[in-house]
Amino acid sequence: MSGLFDELVARYKVATIALPKLKAVTLAQWILESGRGTSGLATKHLNFAGLKWRSEMLGFATPVEFDAHDGLDFYCSFASLDAFIVGYWKFLSRSPYDGWEQRAADGPEAFIRFIGPIYNPAVGVYVAQIIALMAEATERLAKATAAPALPPPLPVAGAPLRIVIDPGHGGTVTVGGSSPNNATSPSGEKEKDWTLDIAKRTRTALLTRALHAGINVEVILTRETDSNKGLAARANIALSKQARLFLSIHFNGFDHQVHGVETWIHSINVNKDEDAAFAQIVQEKVLTALHAIDPGTVTDPKYDRKVKEKKLGVLNDIELGNTIAAHRCRACLVEIESMDVPAVEQLFRLHAADMALSQQAAGNRQKVADALADALLAGGGQGGQ
Numbered sequence: 001m002s003g004l005f006d007e008l009v010a011r012y013k014v015a016t017i018a019l020p021k022l023k024a025v026t027l028a029q030w031i032l033e034s035g036r037g038t039s040g041l042a043t044k045h046l047n048f049a050g051l052k053w054r055s056e057m058l059g060f061a062t063p064v065e066f067d068a069h070d071g072l073d074f075y076c077s078f079a080s081l082d083a084f085i086v087g088y089w090k091f092l093s094r095s096p097y098d099g100w101e102q103r104a105a106d107g108p109e110a111f112i113r114f115i116g117p118i119y120n121p122a123v124g125v126y127v128a129q130i131i132a133l134m135a136e137a138t139e140r141l142a143k144a145t146a147a148p149a150l151p152p153p154l155p156v157a158g159a160p161l162r163i164v165i166d167p168g169h170g171g172t173v174t175v176g177g178s179s180p181n182n183a184t185s186p187s188g189e190k191e192k193d194w195t196l197d198i199a200k201r202t203r204t205a206l207l208t209r210a211l212h213a214g215i216n217v218e219v220i221l222t223r224e225t226d227s228n229k230g231l232a233a234r235a236n237i238a239l240s241k242q243a244r245l246f247l248s249i250h251f252n253g254f255d256h257q258v259h260g261v262e263t264w265i266h267s268i269n270v271n272k273d274e275d276a277a278f279a280q281i282v283q284e285k286v287l288t289a290l291h292a293i294d295p296g297t298v299t300d301p302k303y304d305r306k307v308k309e310k311k312l313g314v315l316n317d318i319e320l321g322n323t324i325a326a327h328r329c330r331a332c333l334v335e336i337e338s339m340d341v342p343a344v345e346q347l348f349r350l351h352a353a354d355m356a357l358s359q360q361a362a363g364n365r366q367k368v369a370d371a372l373a374d375a376l377l378a379g380g381g382q383g384g385q
């Protein structure tokens with residue numbers, strides 16, 4: 001009997017997953033894959049599912065070379081039991097498993113009959129073995145009472161910390177002052193696509209951090225697809241959700257040469273000091289990430305384009321729900337970099353013919369998203385209401 005595995009079951013029992021009815025079948029899979037938590041991958045790397053390393057796991061796990069039963073390969077190493085739980089579902093969100101949600105509508109067995117042969121094509125009895133372990137998994141989940149492996153959640157008073165992330169631009173037509181696209185990379189990649197990618201990565205990074213820290217966070221994106229929304233409508237989402245933070249994500253474009261990070265707040269502003277403090281955290285975190293991604297920016301201060309202010313419709317206090325009496329929402333807009341500069345495009349591009357370069361760019365976008373998530377968790381601050 002593995003104490004570690006009991007802890008995992010206890011964490012999984014209370015974890016929030018998209019389809020809770022899949023807990024028993026996935027736990028059954030982990031029982032099989034990890035030998036009830038006794039495998040080397042499980043004990044050394046908290047990888048209970050034999051998850052091999054895939055580039056999409058960046059930010060969720062770290063790659064580790066490991067000699068598992070089917071040979072030396074790179075596998076996922078997880079920082080905590082909760083990181084494994086989040087990482088397992090991230091693994092299934094990759095394209096080979098597209099459609100699992102629809103299959104799951106027919107029940108846990110339909111789900112495992114769909115993913116099993118993709119997961120482990122070599123072993124014909126794999127799915128049957130998992131189904132046979134479902135009774136044990138169900139019983140383990142029912143009995144799990146062990147203390148949480150992580151520190152108990154911080155006390156959360158009432159509502160969750162709500163954060164609105166606004167991927168700039170979108171769609172094909174101007175809506176309410178929001179243009180469909182502004183900056184474009186030398187090869188034709190569009191700002192609206194980069195902002196959406198970074199926004200989604202930031203959401204995942206935020207939720208992962210919140211789960212680790214036991215913080216109750218709700219993240220809302222102003223758009224999920226390549227569509228546009230007016231500037232006031234974007235800000236109004238913060239008002240209707242009673243959000244504490246609003247972050248608009250953009251990329252710049254000037255003259256194919258000038259580049260660096262800048263963060264904007266509204267110049268006419270009832271909570272200017274709070275916005276400025278939030279913007280400064282965003283600016284510093286993104287600049288630090290840029291330094292790590294692009295070491296050439298470290299020595300020259302010109303790449304810190306600072307926190308600045310102007311009248312920006314998307315940061316309008318009235319639309320965000322801020323009044324003199326109630327400073328509900330802190331808001332800023334970050335221009336992560338100038339995507340019209342060829343060297344910057346190389347760092348972040350969505351489409352590269354070369355696989356290694358494509359993975360590197362995805363990793364860089366992830367680093368920016370991680371920096372934004374850190375800034376958002378640090379930017380809620382005290383005070384205000």
Ligand SMILES: [Zn+2]
Pocket residue numbers: 168169182183191250251
């Ligand atoms: Zn923009």
